Amino acid sequence: MMNRFVLLGFVLLCVIAQGLLRHLGLPAWMIPQSVAVCVVFLAFYDRSALGAVMAFTAGLMLDLSSATLLGPWAGACVLVFAALAFLSQRLFVESVVVAMLVTALTAVVVGCVYILLALKYQAISGADVIMLVGQAIASALSAPLLIGIMRRLYRRPSVVALRRGSVTSAI
Amino acid sequence: MTSTRQEISSRAHVAVVSICLFVTSLFLTAYSSRYPQVARVGNALVLEIVAPISSIVETTRVGVVTMWRRYVYLIHTSQENEKLSSRVAELEGKLAAIGESQRENERLREILNFSTQTQLSGVAARVVGADASGWIGGLVIDRGSRDGIKPGMAVVHAGGVVGQVASAGSNSARVLVVYDHSSGVDAIVESSRARGVLEGVGDSLCELKFVTKDVAVKSGDSVVTSGLDQVYPKGLRLGTVTDVATNSGALFQAIEVKPAVDFSRLEEVLVLTPSGASAESSRPLEARKR
Numbered sequence: 001m002m003n004r005f006v007l008l009g010f011v012l013l014c015v016i017a018q019g020l021l022r023h024l025g026l027p028a029w030m031i032p033q034s035v036a037v038c039v040v041f042l043a044f045y046d047r048s049a050l051g052a053v054m055a056f057t058a059g060l061m062l063d064l065s066s067a068t069l070l071g072p073w074a075g076a077c078v079l080v081f082a083a084l085a086f087l088s089q090r091l092f093v094e095s096v097v098v099a100m101l102v103t104a105l106t107a108v109v110v111g112c113v114y115i116l117l118a119l120k121y122q123a124i125s126g127a128d129v130i131m132l133v134g135q136a137i138a139s140a141l142s143a144p145l146l147i148g149i150m151r152r153l154y155r156r157p158s159v160v161a162l163r164r165g166s167v168t169s170a171i
Numbered sequence: 172m173t174s175t176r177q178e179i180s181s182r183a184h185v186a187v188v189s190i191c192l193f194v195t196s197l198f199l200t201a202y203s204s205r206y207p208q209v210a211r212v213g214n215a216l217v218l219e220i221v222a223p224i225s226s227i228v229e230t231t232r233v234g235v236v237t238m239w240r241r242y243v244y245l246i247h248t249s250q251e252n253e254k255l256s257s258r259v260a261e262l263e264g265k266l267a268a269i270g271e272s273q274r275e276n277e278r279l280r281e282i283l284n285f286s287t288q289t290q291l292s293g294v295a296a297r298v299v300g301a302d303a304s305g306w307i308g309g310l311v312i313d314r315g316s317r318d319g320i321k322p323g324m325a326v327v328h329a330g331g332v333v334g335q336v337a338s339a340g341s342n343s344a345r346v347l348v349v350y351d352h353s354s355g356v357d358a359i360v361e362s363s364r365a366r367g368v369l370e371g372v373g374d375s376l377c378e379l380k381f382v383t384k385d386v387a388v389k390s391g392d393s394v395v396t397s398g399l400d401q402v403y404p405k406g407l408r409l410g411t412v413t414d415v416a417t418n419s420g421a422l423f424q425a426i427e428v429k430p431a432v433d434f435s436r437l438e439e440v441l442v443l444t445p446s447g448a449s450a451e452s453s454r455p456l457e458a459r460k461r
Contacts (some may be wrong), residue, residue, distance in 0.1 A: 018220050020228050049188035056192040064213040070203035075196030083190035
Protein backbone atom coordinates (compact mmCIF):
# COMPACT_ATOMS: atom_id res chain seq x y z
CA MET A 1 0.00 0.00 0.00
CA MET A 2 2.84 2.33 0.93
CA ASN A 3 4.41 1.78 -2.47
CA ARG A 4 1.24 3.04 -4.11
CA PHE A 5 1.40 6.30 -2.16
CA VAL A 6 5.04 6.68 -3.07
CA LEU A 7 4.14 6.15 -6.72
CA LEU A 8 1.33 8.69 -6.51
CA GLY A 9 3.74 11.09 -4.84
CA PHE A 10 6.11 10.62 -7.75
CA VAL A 11 3.30 11.23 -10.25
CA LEU A 12 2.37 14.38 -8.34
CA LEU A 13 5.97 15.52 -8.58
CA CYS A 14 5.91 14.80 -12.31
CA VAL A 15 2.73 16.86 -12.70
CA ILE A 16 4.34 19.72 -10.77
CA ALA A 17 7.44 19.36 -12.94
CA GLN A 18 5.26 19.63 -16.05
CA GLY A 19 3.85 22.90 -14.76
CA LEU A 20 7.31 24.20 -13.94
CA LEU A 21 8.64 23.27 -17.36
CA ARG A 22 5.79 25.23 -18.90
CA HIS A 23 6.64 28.12 -16.59
CA LEU A 24 10.26 27.96 -17.71
CA GLY A 25 9.11 28.57 -21.26
CA LEU A 26 9.26 25.08 -22.75
CA PRO A 27 6.56 24.62 -25.42
CA ALA A 28 3.66 22.42 -24.33
CA TRP A 29 4.22 19.92 -27.13
CA MET A 30 7.72 19.21 -25.83
CA ILE A 31 6.63 18.29 -22.32
CA PRO A 32 5.94 14.58 -21.72
CA GLN A 33 2.58 13.55 -20.34
CA SER A 34 3.76 11.87 -17.16
CA VAL A 35 0.25 10.77 -16.20
CA ALA A 36 0.01 8.79 -19.44
CA VAL A 37 3.31 7.08 -18.60
CA CYS A 38 1.94 6.31 -15.15
CA VAL A 39 -1.20 4.78 -16.67
CA VAL A 40 0.93 2.58 -18.92
CA PHE A 41 3.07 1.52 -15.98
CA LEU A 42 0.01 0.64 -13.87
CA ALA A 43 -1.61 -1.23 -16.74
CA PHE A 44 1.58 -3.23 -17.23
CA TYR A 45 2.50 -3.94 -13.63
CA ASP A 46 -0.61 -3.44 -11.51
CA ARG A 47 -3.64 -4.74 -13.36
CA SER A 48 -5.88 -4.65 -10.33
CA ALA A 49 -8.82 -2.67 -9.04
CA LEU A 50 -6.43 -0.63 -6.93
CA GLY A 51 -4.41 0.05 -10.07
CA ALA A 52 -7.56 1.52 -11.61
CA VAL A 53 -8.06 3.69 -8.51
CA MET A 54 -4.46 4.86 -8.80
CA ALA A 55 -4.89 5.68 -12.48
CA PHE A 56 -8.02 7.61 -11.56
CA THR A 57 -6.14 9.45 -8.79
CA ALA A 58 -3.26 10.28 -11.11
CA GLY A 59 -5.72 11.76 -13.61
CA LEU A 60 -7.45 13.64 -10.84
CA MET A 61 -4.12 15.26 -9.92
CA LEU A 62 -3.86 16.62 -13.43
CA ASP A 63 -7.43 17.89 -13.17
CA LEU A 64 -6.65 19.60 -9.87
CA SER A 65 -3.56 21.24 -11.28
CA SER A 66 -5.52 22.80 -14.13
CA ALA A 67 -8.30 24.18 -11.88
CA THR A 68 -10.96 24.10 -14.57
CA LEU A 69 -12.89 20.84 -14.44
CA LEU A 70 -12.60 17.91 -12.04
CA GLY A 71 -12.91 14.59 -13.77
CA PRO A 72 -12.01 14.66 -17.47
CA TRP A 73 -8.39 13.60 -17.01
CA ALA A 74 -9.38 11.13 -14.31
CA GLY A 75 -12.02 9.59 -16.58
CA ALA A 76 -9.64 9.45 -19.53
CA CYS A 77 -6.93 7.81 -17.44
CA VAL A 78 -9.18 5.18 -15.94
CA LEU A 79 -10.69 4.37 -19.32
CA VAL A 80 -7.31 3.95 -20.98
CA PHE A 81 -6.03 2.01 -17.98
CA ALA A 82 -8.88 -0.49 -18.30
CA ALA A 83 -8.26 -0.92 -22.01
CA LEU A 84 -4.52 -1.34 -21.54
CA ALA A 85 -4.97 -3.71 -18.62
CA PHE A 86 -6.86 -6.09 -20.88
CA LEU A 87 -4.43 -5.65 -23.75
CA SER A 88 -1.22 -5.84 -21.76
CA GLN A 89 -1.40 -9.61 -21.44
CA ARG A 90 -0.84 -9.77 -25.16
CA LEU A 91 2.11 -7.40 -25.05
CA PHE A 92 5.74 -7.99 -24.18
CA VAL A 93 5.78 -5.41 -21.44
CA GLU A 94 9.50 -5.73 -20.69
CA SER A 95 10.40 -4.40 -24.11
CA VAL A 96 11.44 -0.79 -24.10
CA VAL A 97 10.19 -0.31 -27.65
CA VAL A 98 6.77 -1.69 -26.75
CA ALA A 99 6.63 0.53 -23.68
CA MET A 100 7.48 3.57 -25.80
CA LEU A 101 4.94 2.77 -28.51
CA VAL A 102 2.21 2.04 -26.00
CA THR A 103 3.03 5.23 -24.10
CA ALA A 104 2.81 7.30 -27.29
CA LEU A 105 -0.53 5.72 -28.14
CA THR A 106 -1.77 6.16 -24.59
CA ALA A 107 -0.84 9.82 -24.56
CA VAL A 108 -2.81 10.37 -27.77
CA VAL A 109 -5.82 8.37 -26.59
CA VAL A 110 -5.85 9.96 -23.13
CA GLY A 111 -5.65 13.36 -24.78
CA CYS A 112 -8.49 12.53 -27.16
CA VAL A 113 -10.70 11.16 -24.40
CA TYR A 114 -9.98 14.25 -22.34
CA ILE A 115 -10.99 16.44 -25.28
CA LEU A 116 -14.22 14.52 -25.60
CA LEU A 117 -15.03 14.55 -21.90
CA ALA A 118 -14.19 18.20 -21.44
CA LEU A 119 -16.24 19.04 -24.54
CA LYS A 120 -13.27 20.75 -26.09
CA TYR A 121 -13.67 19.09 -29.47
CA GLN A 122 -15.64 22.05 -30.79
CA ALA A 123 -12.70 24.37 -30.35
CA ILE A 124 -9.92 22.00 -31.41
CA SER A 125 -7.35 23.44 -33.81
CA GLY A 126 -4.26 22.38 -35.71
CA ALA A 127 -2.09 23.55 -32.83
CA ASP A 128 -3.93 21.18 -30.49
CA VAL A 129 -3.23 18.29 -32.82
CA ILE A 130 0.44 19.22 -33.00
CA MET A 131 0.52 19.44 -29.21
CA LEU A 132 -1.13 16.04 -28.90
CA VAL A 133 1.35 14.40 -31.26
CA GLY A 134 4.31 16.26 -29.75
CA GLN A 135 3.34 15.23 -26.24
CA ALA A 136 2.92 11.64 -27.42
CA ILE A 137 6.46 11.62 -28.83
CA ALA A 138 7.88 13.35 -25.74
CA SER A 139 6.06 10.87 -23.50
CA ALA A 140 7.36 7.95 -25.54
CA LEU A 141 10.91 9.24 -25.30
CA SER A 142 10.66 9.77 -21.57
CA ALA A 143 8.86 6.47 -20.94
CA PRO A 144 11.97 4.27 -20.41
CA LEU A 145 13.29 6.65 -17.75
CA LEU A 146 9.98 7.27 -16.00
CA ILE A 147 8.91 3.63 -16.05
CA GLY A 148 12.35 2.66 -14.74
CA ILE A 149 11.97 5.08 -11.82
CA MET A 150 8.40 3.91 -11.17
CA ARG A 151 9.52 0.30 -11.12
CA ARG A 152 12.16 1.12 -8.54
CA LEU A 153 9.62 2.99 -6.41
CA TYR A 154 6.85 0.44 -6.87
CA ARG A 155 8.45 -2.76 -5.62
CA ARG A 156 5.41 -5.00 -5.55
CA PRO A 157 6.00 -8.79 -5.58
CA SER A 158 4.56 -9.09 -9.07
CA VAL A 159 6.91 -6.43 -10.36
CA VAL A 160 9.93 -8.02 -8.65
CA ALA A 161 8.93 -11.37 -10.09
CA LEU A 162 8.62 -9.84 -13.53
CA ARG A 163 12.06 -8.33 -13.25
CA ARG A 164 13.44 -11.77 -12.36
CA GLY A 165 11.93 -13.13 -15.53
CA SER A 166 9.06 -15.22 -14.12
CA VAL A 167 6.40 -13.62 -16.23
CA THR A 168 3.88 -16.39 -15.66
CA SER A 169 3.95 -16.02 -11.89
CA ALA A 170 3.32 -12.34 -12.20
CA ILE A 171 0.34 -12.86 -14.45
CA MET B 172 -8.36 -23.82 -13.95
CA THR B 173 -8.26 -21.99 -10.62
CA SER B 174 -5.82 -19.42 -11.97
CA THR B 175 -8.06 -18.86 -14.97
CA ARG B 176 -11.01 -18.23 -12.69
CA GLN B 177 -8.94 -15.90 -10.56
CA GLU B 178 -7.84 -14.09 -13.67
CA ILE B 179 -11.39 -13.72 -14.91
CA SER B 180 -12.44 -12.52 -11.49
CA SER B 181 -9.58 -10.05 -11.40
CA ARG B 182 -10.48 -8.77 -14.87
CA ALA B 183 -14.07 -8.39 -13.81
CA HIS B 184 -12.98 -6.50 -10.75
CA VAL B 185 -10.86 -4.19 -12.82
CA ALA B 186 -13.68 -3.70 -15.31
CA VAL B 187 -16.29 -2.95 -12.65
CA VAL B 188 -14.04 -0.62 -10.69
CA SER B 189 -12.96 1.13 -13.90
CA ILE B 190 -16.54 1.62 -15.01
CA CYS B 191 -17.47 2.94 -11.56
CA LEU B 192 -14.54 5.32 -11.60
CA PHE B 193 -15.34 6.43 -15.13
CA VAL B 194 -18.91 7.17 -14.13
CA THR B 195 -17.58 9.00 -11.09
CA SER B 196 -15.36 11.05 -13.34
CA LEU B 197 -18.33 11.91 -15.53
CA PHE B 198 -20.27 12.94 -12.47
CA LEU B 199 -17.33 14.99 -11.22
CA THR B 200 -16.98 16.65 -14.60
CA ALA B 201 -20.64 17.57 -14.70
CA TYR B 202 -20.61 18.73 -11.08
CA SER B 203 -17.46 20.82 -11.42
CA SER B 204 -18.74 22.42 -14.62
CA ARG B 205 -21.84 23.47 -12.71
CA TYR B 206 -19.93 24.46 -9.58
CA PRO B 207 -16.48 25.65 -10.72
CA GLN B 208 -15.52 26.59 -7.17
CA VAL B 209 -15.05 22.87 -6.41
CA ALA B 210 -12.22 22.65 -8.91
CA ARG B 211 -10.80 25.90 -7.62
CA VAL B 212 -10.75 24.67 -4.04
CA GLY B 213 -8.97 21.52 -5.16
CA ASN B 214 -6.53 23.56 -7.16
CA ALA B 215 -5.88 25.79 -4.15
CA LEU B 216 -4.85 22.71 -2.21
CA VAL B 217 -2.52 21.66 -5.01
CA LEU B 218 -1.09 25.16 -5.13
CA GLU B 219 -0.26 24.95 -1.44
CA ILE B 220 2.00 22.04 -2.31
CA VAL B 221 3.28 23.45 -5.57
CA ALA B 222 4.00 27.03 -4.44
CA PRO B 223 7.08 26.32 -2.26
CA ILE B 224 8.53 24.04 -4.91
CA SER B 225 7.83 26.62 -7.61
CA SER B 226 9.46 29.27 -5.47
CA ILE B 227 12.62 27.21 -5.04
CA VAL B 228 12.71 26.35 -8.73
CA GLU B 229 12.12 29.98 -9.73
CA THR B 230 14.88 31.21 -7.43
CA THR B 231 17.23 28.61 -8.85
CA ARG B 232 16.16 29.45 -12.39
CA VAL B 233 16.77 33.15 -11.88
CA GLY B 234 20.16 32.41 -10.37
CA VAL B 235 21.14 30.11 -13.21
CA VAL B 236 19.86 32.52 -15.87
CA THR B 237 21.70 35.41 -14.21
CA MET B 238 24.90 33.37 -14.02
CA TRP B 239 24.46 32.30 -17.63
CA ARG B 240 23.85 35.79 -18.95
CA ARG B 241 26.48 37.53 -16.87
CA TYR B 242 29.31 35.05 -16.91
CA VAL B 243 28.77 32.48 -19.67
CA TYR B 244 26.62 33.79 -22.50
CA LEU B 245 28.76 36.75 -23.47
CA ILE B 246 28.90 36.22 -27.24
CA HIS B 247 27.20 39.47 -28.15
CA THR B 248 28.43 41.40 -25.14
CA SER B 249 31.68 42.44 -26.79
CA GLN B 250 29.91 43.68 -29.95
CA GLU B 251 27.26 45.39 -27.88
CA ASN B 252 29.94 46.95 -25.74
CA GLU B 253 31.70 48.31 -28.81
CA LYS B 254 28.43 49.66 -30.19
CA LEU B 255 27.55 51.28 -26.90
CA SER B 256 31.06 52.69 -26.50
CA SER B 257 30.90 54.33 -29.93
CA ARG B 258 27.41 55.57 -29.14
CA VAL B 259 28.61 57.00 -25.83
CA ALA B 260 31.53 58.70 -27.60
CA GLU B 261 29.15 60.14 -30.18
CA LEU B 262 26.75 61.38 -27.54
CA GLU B 263 29.57 62.77 -25.44
CA GLY B 264 30.74 64.69 -28.51
CA LYS B 265 27.25 66.07 -29.05
CA LEU B 266 26.93 66.89 -25.38
CA ALA B 267 30.26 68.71 -25.40
CA ALA B 268 29.15 70.65 -28.49
CA ILE B 269 25.87 71.56 -26.83
CA GLY B 270 27.68 72.56 -23.65
CA GLU B 271 30.09 74.64 -25.67
CA SER B 272 27.22 76.35 -27.47
CA GLN B 273 25.52 77.06 -24.16
CA ARG B 274 28.65 78.55 -22.69
CA GLU B 275 29.22 80.63 -25.79
CA ASN B 276 25.63 81.75 -25.60
CA GLU B 277 26.10 82.80 -21.99
CA ARG B 278 29.27 84.69 -22.80
CA LEU B 279 27.65 86.49 -25.72
CA ARG B 280 24.68 87.33 -23.56
CA GLU B 281 27.07 88.69 -20.97
CA ILE B 282 28.67 90.93 -23.60
CA LEU B 283 25.29 91.99 -24.86
CA ASN B 284 24.17 92.86 -21.33
CA PHE B 285 27.39 94.76 -20.81
CA SER B 286 26.82 96.64 -24.02
CA THR B 287 23.27 97.48 -23.02
CA GLN B 288 24.14 98.51 -19.48
CA THR B 289 27.05 100.72 -20.50
CA GLN B 290 25.17 102.23 -23.45
CA LEU B 291 28.08 101.24 -25.65
CA SER B 292 27.62 99.98 -29.13
CA GLY B 293 30.08 97.72 -30.77
CA VAL B 294 30.82 94.69 -32.80
CA ALA B 295 31.05 91.37 -31.05
CA ALA B 296 34.03 89.34 -32.14
CA ARG B 297 35.47 85.99 -31.37
CA VAL B 298 39.05 85.60 -30.25
CA VAL B 299 40.60 83.31 -32.82
CA GLY B 300 44.27 83.56 -32.00
CA ALA B 301 47.08 85.05 -30.04
CA ASP B 302 50.45 86.51 -30.86
CA ALA B 303 52.63 83.76 -32.20
CA SER B 304 55.92 85.11 -30.87
CA GLY B 305 54.78 85.37 -27.31
CA TRP B 306 56.64 88.60 -26.87
CA ILE B 307 53.71 90.81 -27.54
CA GLY B 308 50.47 90.71 -25.59
CA GLY B 309 48.25 90.48 -28.62
CA LEU B 310 45.06 88.76 -29.66
CA VAL B 311 43.55 88.07 -33.06
CA ILE B 312 39.82 88.56 -33.50
CA ASP B 313 37.63 87.38 -36.34
CA ARG B 314 36.32 90.81 -37.32
CA GLY B 315 38.09 93.26 -39.56
CA SER B 316 37.68 96.36 -41.64
CA ARG B 317 34.70 94.84 -43.45
CA ASP B 318 32.87 94.93 -40.15
CA GLY B 319 33.90 98.49 -39.47
CA ILE B 320 36.86 97.67 -37.27
CA LYS B 321 39.63 100.23 -37.37
CA PRO B 322 42.93 100.59 -35.51
CA GLY B 323 42.59 102.41 -32.21
CA MET B 324 39.13 101.11 -31.36
CA ALA B 325 38.67 100.02 -27.77
CA VAL B 326 38.13 96.34 -27.14
CA VAL B 327 36.24 95.42 -24.02
CA HIS B 328 34.69 92.47 -22.32
CA ALA B 329 32.03 92.09 -19.64
CA GLY B 330 34.86 91.87 -17.11
CA GLY B 331 36.54 95.05 -18.19
CA VAL B 332 38.95 96.53 -20.71
CA VAL B 333 40.80 94.12 -22.99
CA GLY B 334 42.88 96.49 -25.06
CA GLN B 335 42.64 98.29 -28.36
CA VAL B 336 42.76 97.36 -32.01
CA ALA B 337 46.35 97.60 -33.24
CA SER B 338 45.74 96.72 -36.86
CA ALA B 339 42.80 95.57 -38.89
CA GLY B 340 42.67 93.27 -41.87
CA SER B 341 39.59 92.81 -43.97
CA ASN B 342 38.29 89.89 -41.91
CA SER B 343 40.40 89.95 -38.79
CA ALA B 344 42.12 92.35 -36.49
CA ARG B 345 44.97 92.34 -34.01
CA VAL B 346 44.29 93.62 -30.52
CA LEU B 347 46.94 94.96 -28.24
CA VAL B 348 46.02 93.94 -24.71
CA VAL B 349 46.43 96.20 -21.70
CA TYR B 350 49.18 94.17 -20.07
CA ASP B 351 51.50 94.52 -23.07
CA HIS B 352 54.59 96.67 -22.53
CA SER B 353 53.56 99.04 -25.28
CA SER B 354 50.07 99.57 -23.92
CA GLY B 355 49.06 102.62 -21.95
CA VAL B 356 45.65 103.66 -20.64
CA ASP B 357 44.72 106.80 -18.80
CA ALA B 358 43.26 105.51 -15.55
CA ILE B 359 42.03 106.54 -12.13
CA VAL B 360 41.82 104.71 -8.84
CA GLU B 361 38.11 104.44 -8.18
CA SER B 362 38.17 105.07 -4.43
CA SER B 363 40.77 107.84 -4.17
CA ARG B 364 40.25 109.24 -7.67
CA ALA B 365 44.04 109.29 -8.09
CA ARG B 366 44.94 109.62 -11.73
CA GLY B 367 47.73 107.81 -13.53
CA VAL B 368 48.68 105.84 -16.59
CA LEU B 369 48.19 102.11 -16.61
CA GLU B 370 51.04 100.48 -18.46
CA GLY B 371 51.59 96.84 -19.19
CA VAL B 372 54.52 95.10 -17.58
CA GLY B 373 53.94 91.70 -19.17
CA ASP B 374 53.08 88.45 -17.45
CA SER B 375 49.41 89.53 -17.37
CA LEU B 376 50.16 92.38 -15.01
CA CYS B 377 50.09 96.17 -15.26
CA GLU B 378 51.52 99.07 -13.37
CA LEU B 379 49.74 102.28 -12.54
CA LYS B 380 52.30 105.00 -12.99
CA PHE B 381 52.49 108.66 -12.13
CA VAL B 382 50.41 108.48 -8.97
CA THR B 383 51.90 110.83 -6.43
CA LYS B 384 52.86 109.70 -2.95
CA ASP B 385 50.35 111.91 -1.19
CA VAL B 386 47.41 109.96 -2.57
CA ALA B 387 46.39 106.94 -0.52
CA VAL B 388 46.13 103.84 -2.65
CA LYS B 389 45.78 100.41 -1.15
CA SER B 390 45.53 96.82 -2.36
CA GLY B 391 42.10 95.85 -3.54
CA ASP B 392 41.24 99.26 -4.95
CA SER B 393 39.60 99.22 -8.33
CA VAL B 394 41.22 100.97 -11.27
CA VAL B 395 38.97 102.30 -14.03
CA THR B 396 39.41 104.22 -17.24
CA SER B 397 39.34 107.98 -16.95
CA GLY B 398 38.14 108.56 -20.52
CA LEU B 399 40.71 111.30 -20.97
CA ASP B 400 42.85 109.33 -23.43
CA GLN B 401 39.95 109.44 -25.85
CA VAL B 402 40.34 105.76 -26.56
CA TYR B 403 38.31 104.15 -23.81
CA PRO B 404 35.02 105.47 -22.44
CA LYS B 405 35.10 106.60 -18.85
CA GLY B 406 34.45 104.18 -16.00
CA LEU B 407 35.39 100.87 -17.59
CA ARG B 408 37.07 98.49 -15.20
CA LEU B 409 40.77 98.04 -15.82
CA GLY B 410 41.82 95.98 -12.86
CA THR B 411 42.49 95.74 -9.16
CA VAL B 412 45.45 97.05 -7.17
CA THR B 413 47.44 94.10 -5.87
CA ASP B 414 50.53 95.81 -4.49
CA VAL B 415 51.57 99.34 -3.59
CA ALA B 416 55.24 100.25 -3.11
CA THR B 417 56.69 103.61 -2.13
CA ASN B 418 60.39 104.34 -2.53
CA SER B 419 61.73 107.14 -0.39
CA GLY B 420 63.64 108.71 -3.27
CA ALA B 421 60.91 108.36 -5.86
CA LEU B 422 58.27 110.91 -6.72
CA PHE B 423 55.54 108.43 -7.50
CA GLN B 424 54.17 105.25 -6.03
CA ALA B 425 54.73 101.92 -7.73
CA ILE B 426 51.28 100.41 -7.97
CA GLU B 427 50.83 96.91 -9.36
CA VAL B 428 47.48 96.24 -10.98
CA LYS B 429 46.01 92.92 -11.99
CA PRO B 430 43.82 93.27 -15.10
CA ALA B 431 40.12 92.70 -14.56
CA VAL B 432 39.88 90.42 -17.56
CA ASP B 433 41.12 86.86 -17.37
CA PHE B 434 42.94 86.75 -20.69
CA SER B 435 43.55 83.05 -20.52
CA ARG B 436 39.80 82.44 -20.77
CA LEU B 437 38.90 85.19 -23.14
CA GLU B 438 36.85 83.94 -26.09
CA GLU B 439 34.56 86.75 -27.15
CA VAL B 440 35.08 90.49 -27.03
CA LEU B 441 33.24 93.63 -27.96
CA VAL B 442 34.94 96.16 -30.22
CA LEU B 443 33.51 99.55 -29.47
CA THR B 444 32.56 101.35 -32.64
CA PRO B 445 32.56 105.14 -33.16
CA SER B 446 28.78 105.26 -33.10
CA GLY B 447 28.98 104.34 -29.43
CA ALA B 448 29.62 106.54 -26.46
CA SER B 449 33.20 107.11 -27.44
CA ALA B 450 32.55 107.69 -31.08
CA GLU B 451 35.01 110.53 -31.29
CA SER B 452 37.63 108.86 -29.15
CA SER B 453 39.11 106.66 -31.84
CA ARG B 454 42.68 107.46 -32.35
CA PRO B 455 45.56 105.65 -34.00
CA LEU B 456 47.27 103.29 -31.69
CA GLU B 457 50.69 104.56 -32.69
CA ALA B 458 49.89 107.77 -30.88
CA ARG B 459 49.66 105.90 -27.59
CA LYS B 460 52.80 103.91 -28.06
CA ARG B 461 55.94 105.14 -26.57
